[in-house]
Amino acid sequence: MKVALITGVTGQDGAYLSEFLLRKGYLVHGLKRRTSQFNTDRIDHLYQDPHIENRNFILHYSDMTDAASVIGLIKQIQPDEIYNLAAMSHVQVSFEIPEYTANTDGLGTLRILDAVRLLGLEHKTKIYQASTSELYGKVREVPQSETTPFYPRSPYAVAKLYAYWMTVNYREAYNMFACNGILFNHESPVRGETFVTRKITRATARIVLGLQDKFYLGNLDAMRDWGHAKDYVRMMWMILQAEEPEDWVIATGKTTSVRDFVRMAFAQVGIELEFQGNGVNEKAVVIECTHPDYQLEEGKEVLAVDPRYFRPTEVDVLVGDPTKANTKLGWIPEYDLTTLIKEMMESDLEIMRKDRYLNEVGFKVLNYFE
Numbered sequence: 226m227k228v229a230l231i232t233g234v235t236g237q238d239g240a241y242l243s244e245f246l247l248r249k250g251y252l253v254h255g256l257k258r259r260t261s262q263f264n265t266d267r268i269d270h271l272y273q274d275p276h277i278e279n280r281n282f283i284l285h286y287s288d289m290t291d292a293a294s295v296i297g298l299i300k301q302i303q304p305d306e307i308y309n310l311a312a313m314s315h316v317q318v319s320f321e322i323p324e325y326t327a328n329t330d331g332l333g334t335l336r337i338l339d340a341v342r343l344l345g346l347e348h349k350t351k352i353y354q355a356s357t358s359e360l361y362g363k364v365r366e367v368p369q370s371e372t373t374p375f376y377p378r379s380p381y382a383v384a385k386l387y388a389y390w391m392t393v394n395y396r397e398a399y400n401m402f403a404c405n406g407i408l409f410n411h412e413s414p415v416r417g418e419t420f421v422t423r424k425i426t427r428a429t430a431r432i433v434l435g436l437q438d439k440f441y442l443g444n445l446d447a448m449r450d451w452g453h454a455k456d457y458v459r460m461m462w463m464i465l466q467a468e469e470p471e472d473w474v475i476a477t478g479k480t481t482s483v484r485d486f487v488r489m490a491f492a493q494v495g496i497e498l499e500f501q502g503n504g505v506n507e508k509a510v511v512i513e514c515t516h517p518d519y520q521l522e523e524g525k526e527v528l529a530v531d532p533r534y535f536r537p538t539e540v541d542v543l544v545g546d547p548t549k550a551n552t553k554l555g556w557i558p559e560y561d562l563t564t565l566i567k568e569m570m571e572s573d574l575e576i577m578r579k580d581r582y583l584n585e586v587g588f589k590v591l592n593y594f595e
């Protein structure tokens with residue numbers, strides 16, 4: 226039985242990867258940090274009572290900022306594979322907490338690499354590092370591939386750049402099987418609520434169900450290469466099964482603006498939008514609503530731009546070239562953007578219908594927006 230350790234197990238990718246590895250017959254250990262409230266919503270369906278024997282999904286308290294506990298955990302588990310997914314992963318928030326981001330995302334990766342080396346596991350334990358298309362930042366080449374130069378544009382991206390190069394350095398210096406997956410944006414129904422795609426699908430669902438009037442976004446011109454997290458975690462595993470340790474771009478090869486993502490989400494519920502104005506004065510209004518269950522009148526404003534969501538330095542356009550992953554590892558994504566948005570919309574409509582019902586029967590469901 227292969228043994229895996231997943232850091233960031235409570236996050237979007239951690240949850241999908243846990244499911245994937247359990248299906249493959251792995252013993253999965255997850256590193257989870259202490260929080261004042263439960264943070265295991267995404268993996269509750271995998272939870273196993275600690276009192277039963279022969280569990281194959283085991284959670285441990287630790288933290289990427291605590292070297293001794295990371296070393297202790299790896300010593301105890303002796304994993305065949307480590308998937309280092311833990312991170313302060315929000316680009317805009319990294320401008321507010323740059324030092325913490327550097328510690329978790331940058332030094333945290335070093336702690337994993339060094340623990341494996343210090344414990345003498347460098348020829349046993351393979352390491353996957355969650356690198357990111359944010360490394361390309363101020364884009365100088367379209368599409369971006371494994372050979373495109375980096376130009377990070379946020380404290381998050383700079384921390385991830387350090388982690389990227391430490392992974393390469395430990396591979397070269399100590400002959401470790403350590404790989405970077407340079408993953409472009411990937412989303413799902415369990416995407417964090419403050420990333421733009423989920424913010425859009427949640428708000429769209431709430432607006433058509435009458436729970437909310439309108440919502441606010443920042444830069445509508447930003448372009449991203451959006452895939453489905455399910456396809457991307459499969460590739461994380463494939464990267465560690467490859468013959469040689471290498472770095473890989475994982476992307477769909479197509480890019481879409483935030484504005485068009487909004488259009489597509491509303492189209493899923495039979496609503497056509499028109500965008501009016503530009504820059505900070507841009508807004509979206511309803512042109513036509515054809516869905517029999519939803520009554521949004523023509524001309525209703527559903528979206529406005531709020532400059533508080535603009536970033537000090539923005540990444541304008543990302544589009545990846547996944548040729549290497551396609552040809553060398555045979556990775557082909559199963560989802561396209563329309564099927565991804567459809568799945569996210571269906572899920573958020575169900576969640577919001579539940580909220581609406583609770584409101585109707587007297588329980589006030591509060592919603593916090595960022």
Ligand code: NDP
Binds near residue numbers: 256258260287356357
């Ligand atoms: P999430 O934000 O959903 O999950 C991040 C995980 O890291 C959570 O489990 C979080 O715990 C955990 N974490 C944060 N800080 C610490 C810490 N100090 N110690 C231990 N755990 C910590 O991210 P995703 O699942 O979307 O992404 C996974 C990884 O891939 C991240 O490293 C991200 O930067 C990277 N990435 C993501 C992409 C994407 O589009 N999703 C694209 C490219 C890279 P908690 O639940 O308690 O907050």
Ligand code: GDR
Binds near residue numbers: 483
């Ligand atoms: P990103 O994802 O920064 O690409 O990082 P996010 O969804 O936060 O932003 C994408 C683009 O949308 C624009 N945008 C907004 N973004 C947010 N969050 N909220 C808004 O209201 C809003 N309005 C417009 C942003 O400016 C940006 O251009 C994600 C994270 O998962 C990282 O961890 C990962 O490394 C990269 O994807 C690849």
